[in-house]
Amino acid sequence: MQLSYELKTLRLLHPFILSDSRIETKDVIIIRFEHEGITGIGESSPSRYYGEPPASVLECLGKAADLLGQFKDPSSIEDIMRLLLQHFPENSSARSGIDMALHDWVGKKSQLPLYKFFKLDRARTPFTSFTIGIDELSVIEQKIREAESYPILKIKLGVGEQDFEIITAIRKVTDKILRVDVNEGWNKEEAAIKIDWLAGQGVELIEQPLPKKNYDGMIWLKQRSKLPLFADESVKTNEDISALQECFHGINIKLDKCGGLLEAVKMIKTARKHELKIMLGCMIQTVIGTTAAAHISPLADFADLDGHLLTSDHSFQGMEIKNGKIILNDKYGIGILE
């Protein structure tokens, strides 16, 4: 078994401005896993927010390459990922990239597209939202025009009084379904007022309104919110889920946060037990990572798998998005063409 990897810097089509940061490029790591003449491909799109700078992914992959030598059969993904979790508990994104490459390999080896490997129906993929980042109002209007073919928009808010101006400006140019992602940018009283107002603006759901550890605030907010509330920063792995039932109506699962497809499928089962809705999200990344997630998207209620559409990179081909609908091809594994 041989693991190789390369750092790739993606350029964003628009600088990405969140309530607390602004980025123009995104570093990802493309991972290849070769065994018996078959190469599986995966991607790690790490985030400093979750304590994982790209350098730590590269370091982790270097060490993981040695550990993988212990295994004879790449299809024992559970065993491999358990060992990697023991050694690299803080490197969920690096582990996710390896998990993805292993799944791609197994899909190719067994001649199954991943959705079939997971016994899912690709006709049941959801529509994805398209993200509109915080910006000047004129730029936001331009972005809305560029997003013409996407029926659902995810609007980033969390910038004080400007939140009202942004939604008002958007509503002048489109009546599409809006989802709002606050990235922890509100306090609870502000959230209550804004959610009341947004409920009358055709907004479908609110993601991460309060700081991630403000559980008491979230319990208070959930009791009075007119819109469903989704956890993103508050939820990383399966272990986080049970504490969130009182706080949220749903959770946003991302491969780079949780450590890969295996953990994501476990999280979906746990969330269902706790009567939480499922959103499947992504990082800013190439189509490798978003397509891997798309294979399990028939299990989700909502998809936000637009990360590759926000960059100028076209090195890979994978899933397509037609008028917002996720379309998986029937190639083996993840179905990536280079």
Ligand SMILES: [Mg+2]
């Ligand atoms: Mg989010």
